[in-house]
Every structure is written in structure tokens, then in C-alpha cells.
Amino acid sequence: MTPEPDAVSRQERVAIQEAMDRLLRGEPRQSDGALTVMSLVRESGLKRHHLTHKHTDLQAEFRRRVAELNAEPVKVTELREELAALQAKYAERGEQLRNAEGQVRQYAENLAVAVLQIDRLERQVEDLVKELSEAGEGRPHLRPV
Secondary structure, eight states: OOHHHHHHHHHHHHHHHHHHHHHHHHHHSOOOOOOOOHHOOOHHTTHIIIIIIIHHHHHHHHHHHHHHHHOOOOOHHHHHHHHHHHHHHHHHHHHHHHHHHHHHHHHHHHHHHHHHHHHHHHHHHHHHHHHHIIIISSOOOOOOO
């Protein structure tokens, strides 16, 4: 049994309205998600003439709602905001990394200076031990530190 024409028309309208809502939320199932009439047709699963000739009021409503959104679905806006937050976090982490790299360079320089000082002090100790030995005192008894 074939459904009544009014029932078919209602089903088409529901399909178009649901497709419209999905596209405007940025949650397409059957189309590329673009906010165009052709994407709405694909999303609804109906033939183009249903929207362009039969349910022109829904086509006009879709165009109006797209214009209100400034041609940007909610999902895109959310993703843009998330991207901006991630970019800010990335910039902050970059600054932290640059600071940490600077600290590591400073630590390396400090370590190099300390190693040079240790080498110099060890040579001084060796020289002093040698001087004491040569002075006839014999090998000095150094206390462990």
C-alpha cells in the first residue's frame, strides 16, 4: 500500500528539517557538511526537486538560518575556539621551552666553570704536595676531607 501524498510530503519535510538541523549543528551524516542547498539535499536523502520545487519554504528557511550563522556551523565555531586555545597553549609552552633551554645553557656554563675550577685546584694541590716533598719533609700526611 502506498502512503498518502500528504503523509509522503510530511516525511519529506521531516527528512529535510532533520538534515537542516544536522548540517547547522555541524554533524552531517550523508554529506560533506557544507552549508549549501546541495549538501542539504544529499543530507536529507531526497532528490533535488523535492527541495528546489516542492518544499521551497524549507529551502528559504535553510538559507535564512545559514545567513544567521554567518555561514559557520556551531561545530566550526567550537573548533575555531579550541584551535585558538591550543595555539595559546602552544605559544605558552614554547616560551616555557625557551626559558628551560636558557636555564640548561646556564647550568652547562656553570658546570664547565666548576670543572675548570676543580682542575685548577687539583693542580694547585699537586704542586703543593710536590713542593712539600721536595722540601725534604717527605710525603706529607694529608687528612682525608
